[in-house]
Amino acid sequence: MAHVAGAPGIERITLVAPGAIGFGTAFGTTDPTLVCNTSVDVTSLLSEGRSDFLDYLAARGHPVHRDDFVPRYLVGQYCRERYGQYRDRARATGTRVTHIRERAVAINSLDDGTYQVELGDGATVTGTDILFCAGSEAPRLPAEVRAHQGDPRLLESPYPADRLRRLPHDARVLVLGSKLSAIDAALVLSQQGRRHCVLTSPSATLPAVRTRLRRSAEPAIGRRDWAALDPEKSSFDGSLTRMLVRAIRRSHPTTGGVRTRSGAATATRLLHEEAQFAGEGRVPWQDIVAEVIDALNEHVPYWRPRAAADVLARYRTLMSRYISAIPVRNAKLLASHASAGRLRVAPGYPRRIERTDAGWRVHWPDGSHESFDHVVVAAGYRTRRLTGTAGRLHVGYDGDGPQPELLADLRVRFPERGSPERIWVLGAAAGARHPIVNYLRAAAQHAAVAGDQVVRPRTDESAPLAERTAL
Ligand SMILES: Cc1cc2nc3c(=O)[nH]c(=O)nc-3n(C[C@H](O)[C@H](O)[C@H](O)COP(=O)(O)OP(=O)(O)OC[C@H]3O[C@@H](n4cnc5c(N)ncnc54)[C@H](O)[C@@H]3O)c2cc1C
Known part of the structure; x- marks a missing residue:
């Protein structure tokens, strides 16, 4: 909605989702114990520029810094309020906005180039453009x-x-x-x-501990260095390590050696150690993480699939530990529960x-x-995928059938058809192309990519730019 509301030529936006808007698993909570593991800086519906979430909180009197990890219910409030504003903006320019509280089960291509979305109750809704953003909630x-x-x-x-x-x-x-x-x-x-x-x-193992996750003003690693990494060369691991260590030193010039190993024998000892380091501000790696996520999402899709899968499998544990690190506040709470004998790993x-x-x-x-x-x-979630062939796509899961190709512009393409569909895949389901998607910033980046294309006038097709459907 953020990227299409108010654009001219949109007759109708239909949201198809079983629940109320802005009440998903992560941010629909009302529990103040549950905090984001991402700082305000990157937890925004708009991925570029100053954090829109920071502006939202500041405008409501929250004494908040862009590095803070805030309760997740605040992100939910922010998303709901912004949704209302975007909906009103769309309506003010004549776009009809409706929300059908159902689940989409399939998307059929119609002969006139539009799509028919089948819903769980047997009803259907049609649209010229489909944005598939079904997330992972199962x-x-x-x-x-x-x-x-x-x-x-x-x-x-x-x-x-x-x-x-x-x-x-x-x-x-x-x-x-x-x-x-x-x-x-x-x-x-x-x-x-x-x-x-x-x-x-x-x-x-538990995730690593950080005091912030924020974008840097200056990249610590140049685009040329990323582009030069060749996942098919035996020197890849060494090159990557040297590149990251150099970047950490550059982002934290006062850092002496970069510590790559700990002597802690158990997950809770390591937690104690990392919570203490974080409390002392000794987390030199944290300021390159946002950049590494963006760079991996940008470059990995262009690696050969086999090479990409090998690298990601080799680094999965390391990536999940540092990319999904936890706020120091949570680490200290966990450490105190472990010391009191209430918690064990x-x-x-x-x-x-x-x-x-x-x-x-x-x-x-x-x-x-x-x-x-x-x-x-608490073993993770199953991601919904579009599976099937040209003509009919099911809303299924991995393994339910062939998945169409997902292009760099997030459009779906079938091998049997030359041109891509006007179907975009956003958020968790875009994990078929991008390695790190379980992150609001990644979904916001996808939304910007898809939104730009949806509002761009169509010069090559006769069908009017008319009805949009978001699942
Ligand atoms: C426990 C938890 C904590 C998280 N914490 C953070 C955090 O601190 N910071 C951060 O950046 N990210 C966090 N995330 C990730 C974040 O929630 C997602 O990146 C973000 O919500 C993506 O938004 P989305 O709209 O793509 O998907 P979601 O928010 O998952 O929304 C998907 C929507 O699609 C609907 N849907 C599902 N199937 C269908 C269907 N067949 N038809 C129609 N609608 C359907 C669902 O009901 C839901 O409303 C967390 C995720 C979880 C699970």
Whole structure:
């Protein structure tokens, strides 16, 4: 909406989404415990220029700095309020804006070059341009508990967090996951009471700790250096490491050596150590992260798919640890819960999780057993994808069928058709092309790319620039 509202020639914008606008999993919360892991600077609906979110907060009297990590409900309020403003702007220029509270299930290409979107209730809505921004809201259930779906002692997601608060004060809770949603769960569970909470994941690591995630005025790595990286050369890892270390030194000239290893033996010891360093302002790597994310999203799509997949697989753990680092405030809270014995990060992932009469029995890799009352799943989300062939695309998941090519301009192209469709893929589903998409800034960048094309006058087609549909 931010990029198309008020543009001339748009007859109708139809939003198709089952819930109210601006109440998604991340930012639809009302819980002040849950804070962003991104600073205000990059948590904006407009990716360029001064942070629009910073302006929004400042205009409402919040004493906020662009480096701050604010509660996620504030992002929700910001998105809802901006949506209302964009909707009114569109209506003022004669565009009809409607929201159909349904789920899209398929997109059919019609003979006249327009599209028909099929909805969950069997109704249809047509449009000349389709923006697919369905995000990822369906929790991924690990194989160990999949058979227990629906079990009252299995919480399939930590959200809404109120359900965690309602668990008995002395409950023993196993959380499957050790990244952002798992940390939300640990913070809520450990906040009050004597609950005993254990996080477990195959990586057995927690994210790194940072005090900010912000864009730099000057890039620490030149475009030429990024472009020179060749993922197919054996020197790639060495070149990348040298480039990043040089960039860290440049962004923090007072940094002595860049520390690449810690002696901490467990995830919670490392957390204590990193929380202390962050408290002392010793996080030299953090100021290149926003730039690295943007650069990876820009360059990786042009690498050969096989080479890109190899590099991303090699660096997945490292990337997820530093790119999705947590705010120092959360790290200190977790560290204090761990010191008080309320929280533990298991050194391994269960070999087996068994449902018993009383709850759950967990078989750890070292042969020991442990009992829990509840299991909370925080193991990530399944991303919706467009799958199918020219003529009909389903709103499905990975593996549901062939996926059309996603071009640099985020348009979909079928191998059997020469020209791309007027269908754009934004946000999490654009992960088919861009490596880092689970980040509001990435979705905002996609929206700018797609919005520019939607409002650009069509010179080559006879169909009028008329109806837009966003899913
Ligand atoms: C727990 C959590 C915490 C996060 N924290 C941060 C953070 O601190 N900072 C940050 O930058 N990013 C964060 N993110 C990522 C951030 O939420 C996303 O980048 C952002 O919400 C993307 O916006 P979106 O509109 O593309 O997708 P979403 O916000 O996921 O919205 C997708 C919408 O599509 C709807 N939908 C789904 N399927 C269909 C369908 N078939 N038909 C129609 N509608 C459909 C959904 O109901 C939903 O309304 C977090 C994500 C999670 C899950």
